[in-house]
Structures are given as structure tokens and as C-alpha cells.
Amino acid sequence: MILQNRKENKMKEKILEKIKEFNTIVISRHIGADPDALGASIGLKHLILDNFPKKKVYVIGVYASKFKSMGKLDNIDNLDTSNALLFVLDTPNLIRIDGISNINDFKYVIKIDHHPTIDKFGDISWVDTKESSVCQMILSFAYDNNLKVGKEASEKFFTGIVSDTGRFLYDYTTPKTYELVSKLLSDHKINTTEIFNMLYSRSLEEVRLQGYIEENMTVTDNGFAYIILTDDIIKKYGDDTSYPGDIVSNLNNIDEVIVWSIFTYDVKNDLVKVNVRSRGPVISHILENYGGGGHALASGVRLKDDSKVKNIIKDLDKVCMEYNKAND
Numbered sequence: 001m002i003l004q005n006r007k008e009n010k011m012k013e014k015i016l017e018k019i020k021e022f023n024t025i026v027i028s029r030h031i032g033a034d035p036d037a038l039g040a041s042i043g044l045k046h047l048i049l050d051n052f053p054k055k056k057v058y059v060i061g062v063y064a065s066k067f068k069s070m071g072k073l074d075n076i077d078n079l080d081t082s083n084a085l086l087f088v089l090d091t092p093n094l095i096r097i098d099g100i101s102n103i104n105d106f107k108y109v110i111k112i113d114h115h116p117t118i119d120k121f122g123d124i125s126w127v128d129t130k131e132s133s134v135c136q137m138i139l140s141f142a143y144d145n146n147l148k149v150g151k152e153a154s155e156k157f158f159t160g161i162v163s164d165t166g167r168f169l170y171d172y173t174t175p176k177t178y179e180l181v182s183k184l185l186s187d188h189k190i191n192t193t194e195i196f197n198m199l200y201s202r203s204l205e206e207v208r209l210q211g212y213i214e215e216n217m218t219v220t221d222n223g224f225a226y227i228i229l230t231d232d233i234i235k236k237y238g239d240d241t242s243y244p245g246d247i248v249s250n251l252n253n254i255d256e257v258i259v260w261s262i263f264t265y266d267v268k269n270d271l272v273k274v275n276v277r278s279r280g281p282v283i284s285h286i287l288e289n290y291g292g293g294g295h296a297l298a299s300g301v302r303l304k305d306d307s308k309v310k311n312i313i314k315d316l317d318k319v320c321m322e323y324n325k326a327n328d
């Protein structure tokens, strides 16, 4: 443990050195931005500028209208990146980096992530699957290096930690998480109510879609629950294919269910989105087999068509069966 910490502290020192060394810094994160990815990127930008106001820092990627209040994103179309430092946050594989076609266009790359590694990349790669969120990692980086963490950066980090821990529910919420958040809230008067409203207020359509799912999902004898949302259903409940991605986390804590999944036909983007959660069996490897991935207990994949849907259902049900057998 002490060795692990020593290694981590070295890494944090080295990351700070690189921030000091480069004048142009670009920050990216995974496609389909979520509050941790956005909070970490925008928070890191504020953190760098709070401490090194002369640096040029850009946060890139596709804008997420749902989280627009978290801050503006930048455009680097005309930026010469050959002497720039690139941060890739919260992204385990190259293909999911938002807004960057080739990381080799940058002089130096730092990866910071808490997903299991899929692609090894980065001149520095700080990956720790025990961390609740990348926001938590960057916050501890800031405190350990005695950096000034301003109010805006603190708000972003708080938002990401709250969101990725499911409001301190998931088991990688550790004493360290509470310690960091406690310091953060002591240092700044943060309007947590506003942040919780932004994260958790939902449209009536989305809530009704959740009702439809709860009413109509199939639950197998092995404890696997799933539903397939066709285009008709999506249209009936507001025509927004991002809803299932939020809803899936709310189906937790059902006695009869240990793994659950939503398959969503996204006709506009011509794909089938698969969101999977578990409160027992590890499911990430199954989704990796189909080209997706994520965390051990929270994973997903985007399929080009529905030809693999039946196989995924079969594989997930089998994982549940084996898990039940092993834990009988």
C-alpha cells in the first residue's frame, strides 16, 4: 500500500511538472460526455488557470446540451498542437476519445482514468480502477501538490464525484472520497442543491419511460432483467435516446434482479445502444466481447445492428446463472 502510494505520488509530481512545462494544454474525454468526464475536464482547466493563469488551456469534445451549465467547451480547429500537452480523461480506449483523431498530433499525452484498461496509451498513464471518479483523482492530485483549487474547479469536481458514485452509493465510495469532498465543502460554499437539481431533475416523459420499462421488462429465473426499446416506444416517450442511459442506473436494488440491461434502437444514428448494470456478477468482459466495455459492474456497447442482441441476452443470463451457482 505504501509502495503504491509512493508510485502514485511520483506520478502526481510528474504530471504537475508537465503542466508547468507546456504552455498549450488540451483536455479531452470520452464521447457521450457524462458529468464525471465533463467535470474532470472543465475542472482541470480551471485548476490549471487558477495556478498558472498564463497557460492556454482548451477543453474539447462534443457539447452535451443536458449538462450545458457545467461550462463552455473550446474549439481547436486552428490550433497547432505539435508542441501541446494532451490530457485524455475518463477514457479507456483510443476510439472513444472525443474530438481527437490522432493523439500523436500532440507532443506529450497524459491519460488519467478509472476504467479497466482497454488500450494502453499516454506518455504518463495513471489508471486506478479503485478510484470512484476521475474528478476524485484530479482533486487528490491538486491537494497532494498543494495547488490552489478555486470555487469553480471545486464545483466541477464535486459534480463528477457525486454523479459517478451514484450519490455516494456505489462501493468504490471510500473514506478517501468522503475526505476529499469534506475538504472541498469546507473550503468553498458550494450550492449543492443547484448541482443535485441539475443532475437529477428529469422530464415527465423520461419518468414515464422508466415506468414503461419497469412494467414491461423481462426477468429471467437467473435474475437477469432486460427490455428492448423499439423506435415506436422511444417516439412515444419523448423521442430521446439518451433517456435509457439515465434510467438504467435507477433500476438498482430490485430483490429479484442482479443484472439488468436496456437495449435501445437509435434509428437516427443507426445503431442499437446497450446499457448494462450489475450488483454482483462482473459484466464488463461480456460487453468487451461485442466491442464495448466500461466498469466491472456498469458497462455498455453500441451495436451497428440488432444481430447480436440475442447473443448478448444469452451471455448475460449465463453470467447470472454461474454467479448464483457460485454463491449458493
Ligand SMILES: [Mn+2]
Pocket: 036, 037, 090, 114, 132, 133, 134, 164
Ligand atoms: Mn468516470
